[in-house]
Amino acid sequence: MIKDSYDVIVVGGGPGGSSAAKNLAKLGHSVLMLEKRQEIGSPKRCAEGLSMASVDVVGKGMPKRCIAKGINGAIVYAPDGNSVTVDYGKRGGYVIERKVFDKWLAYEASRAGAKVMAMTEVTDILKDGGYVTGVKASICGEEEIEIKAKVVVAADGVESTVSRKAGLETVNKLVNVDSGFQYEMSNLNLEDDEKIIIYVGNEIAPRGYIWIFPKGHDVANVGIGISMAEKSAKFYLDNFIADNPEIFGSASIIEVNSGGIPVGGFLENMVLDGFLVVGDAAHQVNPIHGGGLKEATIAGEIASKVISGCLKKGDVSKEALSDYNQIWWEERGKKLKKVEKLRHVMEKLSDGNLNMLAKALSGDALVEMTRGNKLVTLAKILMKNPRLITLARHLL
């Protein structure tokens, strides 16, 4: 069923992998995508939120069954209980079903001509003369086999070891990885089932936030992302749930998820001879809201174009593949680096500062900021407080 060699092997069957595999197959290359899990997309490591701008990138032609619920905005609660309401406008966004969605992406990759293999774990990288030349993999737990490729794409998520085995340093700093924990809950008492709800505050979620992403009726993903905290993410989320019986008093837990979210530490170099890394494995996530679906998909698209060009020229050296670095930094990296700055500033704000911001900021400004725009507006507000001037300067 599997050939001895391919133009490209993609390690990991998440959105980044499927994006790369689909586009490379469409460009006429032979592609093998390997996924270690027995089922693509499950268990999810995601709150499943997708803005409409992201849907345009990730979900073109997405079947209805991928969508759990349409969303028309967000409510962000400051520590003092005051809130900012964000109106997403007519287009809104979705909370999706990752399990259905990721599988659909993989179907699409296979329909484009890529060969997809679930329950196939890549255990090592093959190298020859400095070039990555393929992988060692175990299919359904059987003895490892060697499969050759001209280029290997690491799309192996936050737990990526493939890059490091290939010789690319991708270890992230503890400060750049959020600890994520989430329950999918039912029988919740939601104030508005068409809005995502966010709670910020250093007591409830150190250097992060708590979210409620509604999935229809009384069901929602209830989760937390924090960093450098005293206790585990689960500890803080359990406390929050216990402290808010009006929402959670009658609720049940239907699924338990955890995950690491790379929220910074973008890589200057993401290529080696015959090798390239995309998605969470390359820390390509929005550092403020932790959304990575769109980023992984865009990176997969950029990677496929660059790899295709290199294959056609017969040069898959690091130098040739480094167009991927340039294009990614130009198209995404610069913007995300700004968002990373915003994160560094937000992390240092006290609960009092956050309360003040909730009063001063409009919902629209908030949305623009998460995209790396209008940071000057925020800087100006912060500068009104003499003690925050130095911090605010980082945004300029």
Add this chain to the structure above:
Amino acid sequence: MAWEITKERCLRCGACVSVCPVLALELRESGILNDSGKCTLCPICERVCPVGAIRVEK
């Protein structure tokens, strides 16, 4: 002197793997593997684990 994981708690999310500075950890479908030859008991992985499944004692 030990690195310990409570397997029953681990949700196989891979957060720990992403921060281990010495590539001692690997997330296999069978669970987390720790290469004790490499592990320096630093204990960064313990701090990132969302469910407190890892315990490191120097």
